[in-house]
Amino acid sequence: MKFFLDTADLSEIEEVASWGALAGVTTNPSLYARTGGKLEDFESHLVRICELVDGPVSGEVTAEDRDGMIEQGKQLAALADNMVVKIPMCVEGLAACRALYDEGIDVNMTLVFSVAQAVLAANAGARYISPFVGRFDDICEDGVSQLYDIVNALGNYDFGHPVEIIAASIRSANHVREAALAGADIATVPYGAMKKCVEHPLTDRGLASFKADWEKVKNA
Numbered sequence: 001m002k003f004f005l006d007t008a009d010l011s012e013i014e015e016v017a018s019w020g021a022l023a024g025v026t027t028n029p030s031l032y033a034r035t036g037g038k039l040e041d042f043e044s045h046l047v048r049i050c051e052l053v054d055g056p057v058s059g060e061v062t063a064e065d066r067d068g069m070i071e072q073g074k075q076l077a078a079l080a081d082n083m084v085v086k087i088p089m090c091v092e093g094l095a096a097c098r099a100l101y102d103e104g105i106d107v108n109m110t111l112v113f114s115v116a117q118a119v120l121a122a123n124a125g126a127r128y129i130s131p132f133v134g135r136f137d138d139i140c141e142d143g144v145s146q147l148y149d150i151v152n153a154l155g156n157y158d159f160g161h162p163v164e165i166i167a168a169s170i171r172s173a174n175h176v177r178e179a180a181l182a183g184a185d186i187a188t189v190p191y192g193a194m195k196k197c198v199e200h201p202l203t204d205r206g207l208a209s210f211k212a213d214w215e216k217v218k219n220a
């Protein structure tokens with residue numbers, strides 16, 4: 001499973017990219033709003049992210065009709081070679097996904113909450129499909145089990161083009177564990193949860209004892 005960072009914050013991206021294990025970035029309008037960014041700076045911000053990351057960067061359309069999504073999608077795709085167009089799951093989104101696929105543009109279909117939606121997205125040419133784990137949990141459903149179902153269902157078919165499942169709305173290291181066990185191709189993880197994935201109390205304890213013992217060697 002590959003790791004994407006789920007953020008539009010440049011310093012978070014720069015830091016995690018420096019760890020050497022980052023394969024991409026996903027953004028959405030809420031994540032961009034969180035940076036305090038202005039509308040006129042949106043595209044240059046995405047370009048900067050594309051420069052910081054050696055891998056796909058998802059930028060989301062905000063138009064609500066298919067023609068608007070297609071136009072915005074083409075504009076976003078033209079910003080950088082590693083730009084992926086994120087489109088929300090809905091009838092207009094599916095139609096836009098198909099049109100962009102026909103133009104050779106990679107689409108990440110977002111806000112996916114069911115097997116039916118995921119299969120439709122794959123048939124519409126989505127290169128990436130993003131089931132939301134945490135938000136499904138939020139409504140007292142089981143986001144992890146839905147992710148397992150989507151991975152299993154899509155694995156039954158060859159859609160004639162590459163399809164990768166991005167486990168999204170990941171909130172914890174445990175969600176990351178479950179995404180890996182489910183066989184998701186990618187987990188897109190916010191900065192805080194990404195840091196938690198690195199940490200373990202036994203790692204800290206082990207490091208402390210190595211350090212203490214090395215002091216003994218130095219003083220022997």
Ligand code: G3P
Binds near residue numbers: 006026134171
């Ligand atoms: O990848 C989708 C993500 O940004 C949504 O996360 O925590 O707002 O549900 P969350």
